[in-house]
Amino acid sequence: MGYLVRPVKADEWQRLRELRLAALADPVARIAFNESFEKVAAYPDDVWQRRAARSDEDRDPLTFIGEAPDGSWGGMVVVRVELEGAEEWDDEEPWAHIVGVYVRPEQRGTGLARELFAAAVEWAWSRPEPVVRRIRLWVHEENERALMLYRSLGFVETGRTMADPKDETAIEHEMVLERA
Template identity: 85%
Template sequence: MGYLIRPVKADEWKRLRELRLAALSDPVARIAFNEPFEKVAAYPDEVWQRRAARSDEDRDPLTFIGEAPDGSWGGMVVVLVEQEDADERGGGEAPWAHVVGVYVRPEHRGTGLVRDLFAAAVEWAWSRSGPAVERVRLWVHQENDRAAALYRSLGFVETGRTMADPKDEGAVEYEMALERA
């Protein structure tokens, strides 16, 4: 199935909200996402309008969607650019792109859609100017083996950095990154 991969448009905020809530309703949401359904469902319309408008203006966080030939949205990925003031050695760090909010509806899984979404997110990150993004990263929950395998197949590697799951201090998330070639 051929998908149109594109940023969300400002007037599509209701569809964006629906897709995000579908993601947070997925059975793996507890390990895949850090925001609970109840919190996100309570966001006012202005939050969704702002998120959609930023993507439409090519500003991060930018949400890419995969639109099927019938107009339905099969999935999404969100990418933003971050930069820490300093790393643990005291030096500045180049900005990186951070991929979050990866979701593909069950009926669209296995179609290659997630690969196309990632390709768009990475291409967008690499195309940023001054200062250039040198790395795309994401965090994956220790129990999310399926996602980790997908990220490895896309060229992401574990960096050795970990953090406690914000929802469960007893669980760990680990960083995976893709370096600019």
């Protein structure tokens, strides 16, 4: 299936909200996301309007969606540029952070996740200021499907871990993609 991968438009905030809530209602949400369905469902409309407007204006954080030929949205990825934490790499360079990765169950295995990542990586690499040289993400130790996808896209584990913010007994692994 051919998807149109593009940033969310400002007037699509209700569809963005629906997709995010679908992600948080998915059975894998407990290991894929750090927010709860209940918390996000309570956000007022202006939160969603701001998120959609930022993407429409090509501002950080940017949400890409995968739109099927029938107009339905099959998935999303959010990318943002961060300076905080650069000292962890002993430099001052900013890095991009990929969060909010979701593909609807019926669209998994179609290549949509790869297309979404390609758009997010291209956006991060193409920014004139600040120049991004590394993209990172965190993956839950139980999320094997995501781990395999990220590895196939060139992300490598750094060896850094952190406790899952929702369950301190679980671990998340940092993965990075370095700019060539």
